[in-house]
Amino acid sequence: MIVAGIDVGSKYTKVVLLNENKEIIGTSNVRTGIDHQKTVEEALDEALKAAGISRDDINKFVATGFGKISVPFADSELTQVVAAGKGAYFVWPKVKTVIEVGAEESRAVKVDENGNIKDFALADKCAAGTGSFVDAMVRYLEVPLEEFGRMSLDAKGEVPMNAQCVIFAESEVVSLLHDNVPKPEISRAIHDAIADRVASIARRVGIEDDVVVIGGLANDVGFVDSLKRELGTEVYVPDKIAPELIPALGAALSGL
């Protein structure tokens, strides 16, 4: 038995293929295009290729993510909250709080010792607590995304970011650059600002260890570092599987 978990996100579409032993046999991560259905086909083909199997070998398709309706052949759909909770619990059974930070939304999910969802909070109205913040800022700093995250770790954290809004933060970052504030300090200020927003969402459900952070922004070491400081507790990032694939994994698990 092979199940495909398909997570159609606002920016990337992810697929995880799972066999009956709950082993990951193939994954993919492609940029979500204008035509969501076409993107889904592309992502699926890529995962099938990685696994070395054909589409006929898949017994079940489970869709999740904001664009889950774009998977017309899905056998079932799963909410993003459950997908995040299930996936995180699978890779980190001690998890109690899952924090997911995607391109255009962030959410916090509380799970019990059996991985069942107890509570959740969601923010999708404002870009300030999402990956879009980083996207917008990297352009001004003119540094590659990876370096942007890493340089934050070298900063002293003495420059506060006054703006909450990403649009206002853009102007503020331009001023900081004009004032010759070192880029690592600016990177740190941005990461602290995002972490502050994300932490306030997480506090709505209550922070309980262990905290696992997933979604694309979990790859940003500067953000994870700021989040740890903001929450005052250790934060774990899945290392056996990319953190942005966790909801697709959760979707696949639900189909087994």
Add this chain to the structure above:
Amino acid sequence: MEAIQESEYWRWPETVWIDESKNWKEAEVISCGIDLGSVSSQAVIMLDGELYAYSNLRTGSSSAASSEKALGSILDKIGDMKREDIHYIVGTGYGRVSIPFAHKTITEIACHGRGANYIYGPSVRTVLDMGGQDLKAIKIDHRGKVVNFLMNDKCAAGTGRGIEVVADLLSIPITEVGSMSLEVYPDDEPEPVSTTCIVFGKSEILGLIRKGWPKNRILAAFFRSVATRVVELLERVGVEADFAITGGISKNPGVVVRVQDMLGMKALETEYDPQIAGAIGAALFAKALYEKQTGKR
């Protein structure tokens, strides 16, 4: 190259104006107000409480330099007036603490209330100030004294900066976006852009472009959402006639017409530049403070 071209669409005309019919040397009290905003800065010089000169410029990266420039551009135009000739200077606005030569600072809420009272007359009770990075609904009494206010300064939705971003995105000059949006109003007015956040709104607008929507329709959807947000804020503070609008967005008919229609109330009109209301208020406070200091009152 692309960056230079892109940066032009938000550009609005800067102004320096003086009333040539007045002679400043005859004035007893020369007062000055400087409103150092996040996006634009204004300086106003008043002679015995009457408007004499003003400037309206874009705020640069340094607040101090922007305030020097706002006042300096007026003094240059007058020619023979020096900063020392001004009796009292009051700073207001977002960057008011960074005006090195101001004798005192006063909040922009108080100054906009006072300025609206001067510009629009004593009948004004509700002032909507739509600025570069904030949105304020201010209730005032017949003297222009603030009774109550609400503001949003956390989010770019409903602010001038947000409109600049959309003007850039659509490559349409900021001075034209409002009137262009009215081309489809009210008969073909589309549903408002669904996202509040300007960052997400940009993605939504890109989607509308791909769908082949004409730009005037996209702007109508955008300004509908801006107007909705503005009206929500006004209704929380309660709208009482007469109603007036100050700040840069008061020059945008796309927002003003929709807000008026949603409220069922016309905003008062003026011969003055409504963007200088805050600086006028500051200059009036400066006059009063000078008179108090010199025992004239």
